[in-house]
Amino acid sequence: MADITKNVTDSHHPADLEHHGAGAYYLVWIALLALTGLTWWTGQMHLPNFGLALALIIATTKAALVVLFFMHLWEQxxxxxxxxxxxxxxxxxxxxxxxxxxxxxxETLLPKREAPASELSHMPKHGEAPAHGAQHP
Amino acid sequence: MQPDANASPFGPNYVPVAPGGRAPGGKYPWATHFGTPNVQTYAARFGMWLFLSTEVLLFAGLFVSYAVYRYLYPQTFALCSRHLDLSLGTINTLVLITSSLTVALAIHFVRTGKNGMATGMLIVTLLCACAFLVIKYFEYHHKFEQGTLPGRFYTYSGIQTEGAPMFFALYFLTTGLHALHVVVGMSVLTWVTYHVVKGRFSPVYYTPVELGGLYWHLVDLVWIFLYPLLYLI
The missing domain is CATH 1.20.5 (Single alpha-helices involved in coiled-coils or other helix-helix interfaces)
Known part of the structure; x- marks a missing residue:
């Protein structure tokens, strides 16, 4: 019992998280802001083939930072x-x-229905009304 | 080996209590059916990670639906995505990321005995949550006005391709369920803040602060994926 007592009253007992300064949190936060900026920037390029993969890679990196360091999964x-x-x-x-x-x-069971090409030829940019915008306030 | 109610084998900071019992301010309420307070903390964290796993699976169902319908209607999803307000979505992303930082700092401050700083950080977190919901309200309001609503409630004439009502059904389901989690998270953090102010937590005992923080980080986590998938197609 004496060993357990010593163990648990020590501030570094095994169930405690590692003690480190708050600096790491600010670094993770800056990285998350930068990655948000990156996905915002690349997302508007609408890269035809790589766009979705890139967005998911960035989002997964951000999620990993949150889980590992903000949520301390690394120390569990x-x-x-x-x-x-x-x-x-x-x-x-x-x-x-x-x-x-x-x-x-x-695809063999349901015919794949897609918007007619005429409606999709002029993709609007963010914030613009659709190209054929019949209804615009 | 069971200790009597007046003496803890782990020192005065660890008070033996019945399951669910409370300890005086700042001390660890050690439910004695756990062999040691270590085991209790470990079990509490395990329970929270299991709960968060079920939450992830709940949202995963919606993400899988999203994947299927985006596969079926890729162009319509892109068209509808560009009809969302990217600025508001981006601001909300920054707000949630910042609130994740402040809640992580709040736990850090409780663990280092600075309850005043921790309270401040928790209040900033709650303000961020409020800002997020207000911005979400403006987005929703705009969609109700122009009729970009789920299923048969979809009345917007600007985009009349098949799949558009499904995009907005998924938009409202995912962001709606997420907003519900924001509200629940705010309730949890309000409870945590109250007890930090009352002095219940300390460097010895901060498990509820830590677990409440974990829940809030999950809310941020879900949004990290929702943001590019909804706003940046």
């Missing part, structure tokens, strides 16, 4: 460290499984 021990990571893995399984089904099978 044992099962606490594994639970959330497993959840993310299963989210990816659910997403890929569903998309695999939809992209390979649904």
């Amino acid at each position: 021990k044992g099962v606490n460290r594994v639970t959330f990571v497993c959840t993310i893995a299963f989210v990816i399984v659910m997403l890929l499984g569903t998309l695999g089904d939809v992209t390979t099978r649904l």
Whole structure:
């Protein structure tokens, strides 16, 4: 019992998070602001093939920063460290499984309906009314 | 090995209590069915991470729906996305990221015994949450006015392609569920702030502050993905 007592009354007992200054939080915050700016900038380029992948890469990087450092997942021990990571893995399984089904099978069952090309030839920029905007206040 | 009610084997900062019991201000309420306070803190964190996992899966269902319909109507989704107010969405992203910083700092200050600073940070967090909801209200209001609403309530003549009502159904479902989480998070943080002010938390005992903060970070996490997927197609 004496050992446990010593362990738990020590400010660095195992259940405590590591003590470090607040500086790391400001660095993470600046990184998150910069990445938001980056996704805002690249998002408006509407890169035809790489746009979605780039947006998801940036969002995942931001999420990783929040989870690892703001939420201290990096410092968790044992099962606490594994639970959330497993959840993310299963989210990816659910997403890929569903998309695999939809992209390979649904097209044969449902005709893919898309907007007529005439309506899509002049994509508006952000803040503009649609090109054919019949209703504009 | 069970301690009697008056003496804690872990020192005066760790007060043995019945499950769910409270300790005097700043002391650790050690529910004695946990072998040590360490085990109790560990179990509390485990419970919170499990709960957050279910939350992630709840939102994941909506993200999967989004993926399917964006695959079916890629051009319409891009068209509808450009009809959202990018400035308001970007401002809300910055507001939520900043609120995540302030809540992380609040936990840091409680752990270093600066409850006054922690209270200030929590109040800034709550103000950010209010700002987020006000901006969201203006966005929603605009959509109700022009009729970019889900399903059969969609009356906007500007975009009349198939799939547009589905985009706005997903927009309202995802941002609506997220806004609900903002409101719940604000309630949790208000409770935490009240007890920080009352002196219940200290460097010895700050588990509820930490877990409330984890919930708030999840709200930020969801928005980090919603922002590019809705506003930046």
